[in-house]
Amino acid sequence: GAVVSQHPSWVICKSGTSVKIECRSLDFQATTMFWYRQFPKQSLMLMATSNEGSKATYEQGVEKDKFLINHASLTLSTLTVTSAHPEDSSFYICSARDPITGRQETQYFGPGTRLLVL
């Protein structure tokens, strides 16, 4: 299947700082990417849909000024957690839809980024 990468794989930061997480589609171009958050022993929660060249669409209850999303190219979307606090500590996962005919119905997920805010 298609490959999606994330960087960094884990990050520890101090409360009040901002953290940027990158999501890349390595062997395909993705006009749409998705960002999820997962707390321990819970399921994935969709945060937002990232659209190349336009504003992201946020799910209800997700603060757009807190979680800044930029999708500047067809292979890269970034999620910036601004003024991070301990309650933002979580596992952040991105996914991208492979537009290749025959695979266009499928989303592929990155390996995730574990964020710990002290």
Place this chain on the structure above:
Amino acid sequence: DAKTTQPPSMDCAEGRAANLPCNHSTISGNEYVYWYRQIHSQGPQYIIHGLKNNETNEMASLIITEDRKSSTLILPHATLRDTAVYYCIVRVSDTDKLIFGTGTRLQVFP
């Protein structure tokens, strides 16, 4: 949006077939059923998806009932590496969004 119901956990002996059920009684006619799995501390891995017909690939088989209200994921010969949380998801109509439920934690034992 159609919701899915899965048993919280299942056990399976290594080498045996693992049959994971999923109920999606409110599914609409144009909504696909997707299966993903998540091994601990990793991103979800795509397994298979289908609309009406049964599907098979190198990983698994997907059996969808005729009324489309339920489906079963079959891992024909489970291995220890198949231990994971398996998510049955109905893709939201006219969007690409995948809404994850609580999934089934499959434990494959020797």
